[in-house]
Amino acid sequence: MQPFRSDLLFDLSKSAYIDSGYFTIAAEKIIEVGCTGLNVGRGSVWLFSEDQRNLYCSAFYENGVCKQFEEARHIAAADFPGLFETVLANRMIAAHDVLANPITAEFHALYAAPVGIASILILPVHLDGKVMGLIGCEQKNTPRYWDEEDQDFMNALAELATRALGAERRQRAEDALKLARTNIDAQVSERTHSLRSALAQLQAAQKQLIQTEKMASLGALVAGVAHEINTPIGISVTAASHLKVSTKKIKNAMESGALKRVEFEEYIGIAMESADILLRNLERAANLVQSFKRVAVNHSDESISSFDLYEALADLVLSVSPECRRYGIVCTLDCERGITIKSYQGALDQVVTNLIMNALRHAFDVSRGSVLIRATVTAEQVDLKIIDDGAGIKAELLPRIFDPFVTTKRGEGGSGLGLHIVFNLVNYRLKGRIEVSSIEGKGAEFRCLFPARLEQEAQSQP
Ligand SMILES: Nc1ncnc2c1ncn2[C@@H]1O[C@H](COP(=O)(O)OP(=O)(O)OP(=O)(O)O)[C@@H](O)[C@H]1O
Numbered sequence: 058m059q060p061f062r063s064d065l066l067f068d069l070s071k072s073a074y075i076d077s078g079y080f081t082i083a084a085e086k087i088i089e090v091g092c093t094g095l096n097v098g099r100g101s102v103w104l105f106s107e108d109q110r111n112l113y114c115s116a117f118y119e120n121g122v123c124k125q126f127e128e129a130r131h132i133a134a135a136d137f138p139g140l141f142e143t144v145l146a147n148r149m150i151a152a153h154d155v156l157a158n159p160i161t162a163e164f165h166a167l168y169a170a171p172v173g174i175a176s177i178l179i180l181p182v183h184l185d186g187k188v189m190g191l192i193g194c195e196q197k198n199t200p201r202y203w204d205e206e207d208q209d210f211m212n213a214l215a216e217l218a219t220r221a222l223g224a225e226r227r228q229r230a231e232d233a234l235k236l237a238r239t240n241i242d243a244q245v246s247e248r249t250h251s252l253r254s255a256l257a258q259l260q261a262a263q264k265q266l267i268q269t270e271k272m273a274s275l276g277a278l279v280a281g282v283a284h285e286i287n288t289p290i291g292i293s294v295t296a297a298s299h300l301k302v303s304t305k306k307i308k309n310a311m312e313s314g315a316l317k318r319v320e321f322e323e324y325i326g327i328a329m330e331s332a333d334i335l336l337r338n339l340e341r342a343a344n345l346v347q348s349f350k351r352v353a354v355n356h357s358d359e360s361i362s363s364f365d366l367y368e369a370l371a372d373l374v375l376s377v378s379p380e381c382r383r384y385g386i387v388c389t390l391d392c393e394r395g396i397t398i399k400s401y402q403g404a405l406d407q408v409v410t411n412l413i414m415n416a417l418r419h420a421f422d423v424s425r426g427s428v429l430i431r432a433t434v435t436a437e438q439v440d441l442k443i444i445d446d447g448a449g450i451k452a453e454l455l456p457r458i459f460d461p462f463v464t465t466k467r468g469e470g471g472s473g474l475g476l477h478i479v480f481n482l483v484n485y486r487l488k489g490r491i492e493v494s495s496i497e498g499k500g501a502e503f504r505c506l507f508p509a510r511l512e513q514e515a516q517s518q519p
Pocket residue numbers: 415416417418419420445447448449450458463464465466470471472473474475476477501
């Protein structure tokens with residue numbers, strides 16, 4: 058029984074083929090339904106080339122199956138000018154008799170006659186107002202009159218073909234978008250890769266720079282030590298040779314029996330003074346060597362221990378209290394009790410002592426002032442501040458304050474190694490960092506931030 062055309066159209070319209078995004082698949086179904094609905098043996102769907110000078114076969118149906126169109130894969134405008142002109146003008150061709158119709162007569166010999174086509178019904182397929190192709194059904198052998206119903210049915214199929222073309226266009230756009238996205242993803246991962254390797258190169262360069270910097274500062278340190286030690290040693294040599302010359306003189310005088318009491322007393326004075334100079338300067342040289350040794354903090358064999366931070370700091374304050382009293386300075390501790398940290402206690406002691414002693418020696422001209430040691434501990438960090446309300450540090454000195462041999466007390470007992478040692482201890486021993494801030498005339502604040510729980514031995518070289 059011949060199915061109702063409306064049923065055929067309805068089923069096709071809601072099938073997945075039309076909106077599949079693949080026009081060829083949809084076209085095969087459309088022409089199959091067309092031939093079934095019109096009850097004809099042949100039908101096909103064609104699309105124009107971009108320049109509209111050729112038509113290419115998208116689907117070909119014959120005797121119940123879709124197959125490759127055998128006669129030709131495409132037909133040219135040059136061979137079928139009437140067909141191209143009519144379809145491109147968006148007009149239907151209802152050729153009841155191929156030979157009698159002037160448009161179809163032109164392809165009778167080439168196309169219709171060889172397979173015995175008697176009647177052809179052709180409808181244009183368009184998209185967005187432009188004719189894109191055609192759909193045609195062919196009746197073999199006996200001519201057929203294409204009535205209004207036939208034409209409406211084909212028109213409905215042409216509309217479905219339009220829908221299928223739209224779906225394919227959307228699909229292509231989506232594919233292009235997907236491809237673009239994939240390309241972007243690929244580009245992003247390529248960029249990420251090159252950024253990573255650039256970062257690795259930078260880190261390597263940074264390491265190299267740090268190493269070079271370390272070597273340079275070590276070189277400067279050695280040169281500085283040599284220079285610093287030169288002065289006391291030079292003075293000692295002068296004092297010793299002066300003593301030697303005087304001793305020789307006194308010896309000669311004694312041997313010749315001409316030694317006068319006044320000469321001897323003068324010599325005693327020189328000997329005492331020389332011994333004094335020698336002692337002071339050799340002590341100074343020895344101290345410098347000591348400080349120099351302390352700069353290389355990593356050579357210390359101290360190990361990590363757990364200790365109560367408040368108790369450690371309170372002990373320190375107690376130990377510097379005679380000095381504080383001597384300078385007339387009040388030293389206060391502000392730290393929560395009962396917090397245990399795990400770190401290098403010896404290193405921490407030295408850091409705090411150096412900072413307090415600096416405050417006492419450099420901050421106060423008058424015997425009045427205060428030093429505050431404030432420590433707070435979070436789960437991970439110790440935040441330790443040594444704050445004084447003294448003279449402060451000159452702005453131009455601040456950027457160099459942790460460099461070795463930077464001192465404003467040269468010749469008055471300052472070597473300028475104290476803060477350099479503090480810097481090394483905080484950075485390399487306590488694995489933290491140190492900051493300084495100061496406004497001249499308003500005091501100075503040294504802030505050390507370091508881990509509350511150190512796990513392994515510090516390995517890096519200062
Ligand atoms: N709390 C402070 N207030 C004012 N100036 C300070 C303070 N702490 C340090 N300074 C300045 O920083 C300089 C460098 O300090 P550093 O401890 O390195 O050397 P120093 O104390 O002069 O000598 P050393 O500690 O080697 O005996 C000091 O000479 C001083 O000018």
